[in-house]
Amino acid sequence: xxxxxxxxxxxxxxxxxxxxxxxxxxxxxxxxxxxxxxxxxxxxxxxxxxxxxxxxxxxxxxxxxxxxxxxxxxxxxxxxxxxxxxxxxxxxxxxxxxxxxxxxxxxxxxxxxxxxxxxxxxxxxxxxxxxxxxxxxxxxxxxxxxxxxxxxxxxxxxxxxxxxxxxxxxxxxxxxxxxxxxxxxxxxxxxxxxxxxxxxxxxxxxxxxxxxxxxxxxxxxxxxxxxxxxxxxxxxxxxxxxxxxxxxxxxxxxxxxxxxxxxxxxxxxxxxxxxxxxxxxxxxxxxxxxxxxxxxxxxxxxxxxxxxxxxxxxxxxxxxxxxxxxxxxxxxxxxxxxxxxxxxxxxxxxxxxxxxxxxxxxxxxxxxxxxx
Amino acid sequence: xxxxxxxxxxxxxxxxxxxxxxxxxxxxxxxxxxxxxxxxxxxxxxxxxxxxxxxxxxxxxxxxxxxxxxxxxxxxxxxxxxxxxxxxxxxxxxxxxxxxxxxxxxxxxxxxxxxxxxxxxxxxxxxxxxxxxxxxxxxxxxxxxxxxxxxxxxxxxxxxxxxxxxxxxxxxxxxxxxxxxxxxxxxxxxxxxxxxxxxxxxxxxxxxxxxxxxxxxxxxxxxxxxxxxxxxxxxxxxxxxxxxxxxxxxxxxxxxxxxxxxxxxxxxxxxxxxxxxxxxxxxxxxxxxxxxxxxxxxxxxxxxxxxxxxxxxxxxxxxxxxxxxxxxxxxxxxxxxxxxxxxxxxxxxxxxxxxxxxxxxxxxxxxxxx
Numbered sequence: 001x002x003x004x005x006x007x008x009x010x011x012x013x014x015x016x017x018x019x020x021x022x023x024x025x026x027x028x029x030x031x032x033x034x035x036x037x038x039x040x041x042x043x044x045x046x047x048x049x050x051x052x053x054x055x056x057x058x059x060x061x062x063x064x065x066x067x068x069x070x071x072x073x074x075x076x077x078x079x080x081x082x083x084x085x086x087x088x089x090x091x092x093x094x095x096x097x098x099x100x101x102x103x104x105x106x107x108x109x110x111x112x113x114x115x116x117x118x119x120x121x122x123x124x125x126x127x128x129x130x131x132x133x134x135x136x137x138x139x140x141x142x143x144x145x146x147x148x149x150x151x152x153x154x155x156x157x158x159x160x161x162x163x164x165x166x167x168x169x170x171x172x173x174x175x176x177x178x179x180x181x182x183x184x185x186x187x188x189x190x191x192x193x194x195x196x197x198x199x200x201x202x203x204x205x206x207x208x209x210x211x212x213x214x215x216x217x218x219x220x221x222x223x224x225x226x227x228x229x230x231x232x233x234x235x236x237x238x239x240x241x242x243x244x245x246x247x248x249x250x251x252x253x254x255x256x257x258x259x260x261x262x263x264x265x266x267x268x269x270x271x272x273x274x275x276x277x278x279x280x281x282x283x284x285x286x287x288x289x290x291x292x293x294x295x296x297x298x299x300x301x302x303x304x305x306x307x308x309x310x311x312x313x314x315x316x317x318x319x320x321x322x323x324x325x326x327x328x329x330x331x332x333x334x335x336x337x338x339x340x341x342x343x344x345x346x347x348x349x350x351x352x353x354x355x356x357x358x359x360x361x362x363x364x365x366x367x368x369x370x371x372x
Numbered sequence: 373x374x375x376x377x378x379x380x381x382x383x384x385x386x387x388x389x390x391x392x393x394x395x396x397x398x399x400x401x402x403x404x405x406x407x408x409x410x411x412x413x414x415x416x417x418x419x420x421x422x423x424x425x426x427x428x429x430x431x432x433x434x435x436x437x438x439x440x441x442x443x444x445x446x447x448x449x450x451x452x453x454x455x456x457x458x459x460x461x462x463x464x465x466x467x468x469x470x471x472x473x474x475x476x477x478x479x480x481x482x483x484x485x486x487x488x489x490x491x492x493x494x495x496x497x498x499x500x501x502x503x504x505x506x507x508x509x510x511x512x513x514x515x516x517x518x519x520x521x522x523x524x525x526x527x528x529x530x531x532x533x534x535x536x537x538x539x540x541x542x543x544x545x546x547x548x549x550x551x552x553x554x555x556x557x558x559x560x561x562x563x564x565x566x567x568x569x570x571x572x573x574x575x576x577x578x579x580x581x582x583x584x585x586x587x588x589x590x591x592x593x594x595x596x597x598x599x600x601x602x603x604x605x606x607x608x609x610x611x612x613x614x615x616x617x618x619x620x621x622x623x624x625x626x627x628x629x630x631x632x633x634x635x636x637x638x639x640x641x642x643x644x645x646x647x648x649x650x651x652x653x654x655x656x657x658x659x660x661x662x663x664x665x666x667x668x669x670x671x672x673x674x675x676x677x678x679x680x681x682x683x684x685x686x687x688x689x690x691x692x693x694x695x696x697x698x699x700x701x702x703x704x705x706x707x708x709x710x711x712x713x714x715x716x717x718x719x720x721x722x723x724x725x726x727x728x729x730x731x732x733x734x735x736x737x738x739x740x741x742x
């Protein structure tokens with residue numbers, strides 16, 4: 001193909017905005033005109049619509065995905081002295097949420113697809129273990145069948161970190177409908193995104209949903225009655241209205257991202273680039289398209305020289321961060337995750353890229369490895 | 373004559389300027405912290421005369437962030453006041469500490485004389501509240517804290533723009549926390565808050581903790597949380613700050629006018645407006661007074677289309693959530709007496725003299741007949 005200059009940005013929220021500018025400004029105007037800004041009907045409507053989309057009984061809208069994880073763990077009674085089995089491959093907020101309720105993260109290595117290796121979970125279970133918290137990394141649902149089986153057998157709770165998995169499915173069931181409580185993020189870089197921070201959680205348990213509803217709004221049963229000391233983790237009405245608008249577009253956006261990923265899969269020829277296979281019963285939300293590449297740092301540089309942005313999610317596994325020192329992990333504890341950290345690279349695949357742009361990236365990648 | 377409590381539709385009647393900046397923000401997609409939040413932080417630090425301002429999600433998070441930064445945690449005792457919004461106690465409980473409450477005084481502020489008696493070997497901090505936009509005697513509180521080696525975190529959620537001995541609420545202690553909730557004098561279109569401090573180390577710790585404990589994208593030195601202020605709201609707050617002194621002046625003029633109307637000797641058996649201290653410029657976040665037969669009065673006002681509120685009919689120590697701390701009726705007689713009589717009248721900057729006079733007349737007619 002013609003190798004002329006094409007720039008391929010990793011994200012382009014501006015294009016997304018251009019696409020829906022009038023609708024977004026109208027949404028904002030709708031909310032402001034009413035003069036009420038906190039826990040209004042827009043929040044309730046978003047909760048109901050998101051619950052319908054997910055196929056969960058309850059959705060509670062919150063300030064951020066981090067808050068959603070923290071509140072999920074809190075509501076399930078995870079506390080000081082408890083252990084939670086989780087993955088070393090995630091954003092720091094996954095482990096931080098566990099640390100925040102006073103519990104201790106116990107890491108288990110991952111598979112080729114970067115999700116929890118279920119064959120290693122059971123040997124990590126100890127008397128203090130209370131829960132398993134898989135992360136649907138990149139938007140791929142972890143092996144929930146196996147995880148639920150282990151949880152049931154060992155009497156453990158399951159919290160799904162579905163921060164990246166809105167719109168992802170496994171066996172035709174939406175991510176977040178397998179565990180006890182599931183947390184989602186609507187951060188600007190997610191497929192369903194607000195214009196700032198936002199998050200929510202889902203559960204089928206009405207008592208848990210009510211408890212979290214109370215906790216997110218100061219524990220107030222009514223304006224004058226405080227039944228538990230809570231916090232403020234409300235989703236803004238402005239953002240609720242924007243999320244309602246964007247929820248209606250979510251499937252379309254994921255479809256367009258999937259199309260871009262298909263182009264990558266067909267056209268990257270270099271064996272040095274490993275693309276984890278999407279199994280037949282899986283449907284990723286494609287929040288990220290992460291490949292595992294030899295000589296990753298050189299490839300990233302080479303791409304940049306050709307105006308192609310790519311990002312490393314992430315170069316350091318959670319157990320090797322300075323913040324994790326207290327847990328006593330060391331290099332070599334999770335060889336698969338550590339190996340991947342040296343290879344992972346997220347390629348631009350967002351819904352506003354053209355086929356030509358993706359083909360151009362494939363060409364640059366192939367060229368880097370000397371494949372024609 | 374309608375006298376509404378909620379003034380947001382009037383305040384946000386013309387949002388063209390805000391929308392213009394929102395468009396810029398949305399087109400720039402600077403959605404996570406970013407330049408608009410940094411701009412507001414530096415404007416607010418300048419306004420409040422503090423070295424650092426760390427913008428948060430809301431006032432509750434600001435309190436929690438301050439407590440965490442000061443190292444308050446499991447088992448520590450924090451002395452605070454029993455009349456405040458739930459978040460004051462909520463913040464203490466959420467870091468695992470124990471709220472030790474004291475009574476309020478005749479200005480609805482923390483009873484300073486009662487603080488020292490509550491200090492034990494577990495006490496780590498004093499958390500006074502600038503309730504309703506007035507201030508307690510901060511010099512005395514800082515004195516008690518210094519003498520007993522305690523830190524002071526101020527709940528100045530209602531205190532923005534006030535002064536005590538010429539100094540800003542929130543700048544007396546180690547840290548001060550503020551709220552930008554829609555019903556605050558400086559408000560945004562949703563939630564927002566901030567913490568201020570003069571301490572460089574505390575400030576950088578709070579900045580890191582607020583954003584997942586990250587030094588940068590790839591280095592995490594502590595397990596933090598997400599307490600970031602929304603850039604959309606930072607823009608609204610910057611606009612509000614420009615107009616804040618004028619707004620507070622108008623509210624104070626309204627309050628002085630209403631004070632004078634309610635100070636008639638015929639009303640003295642029924643109505644008590646709080647003692648105003650000449651050391652304290654208030655912000656009139658809430659205009660509160662004590663009224664006999666309060667519940668009937670509020671009904672009477674409501675019949676006359678005057679919206680009044682109660683902040684709050686049940687003090688914190690008697691809330692169901694406080695049961696675990698073992699307080700009982702009679703523990704704080706002043707606050708309990710006030711809770712039975714408090715009413716908050718509309719005082720906002722959009723009221724006319726005419727409306728204020730109508731409020732006073734309606735109250736007079738309730739007690740004295742026509």
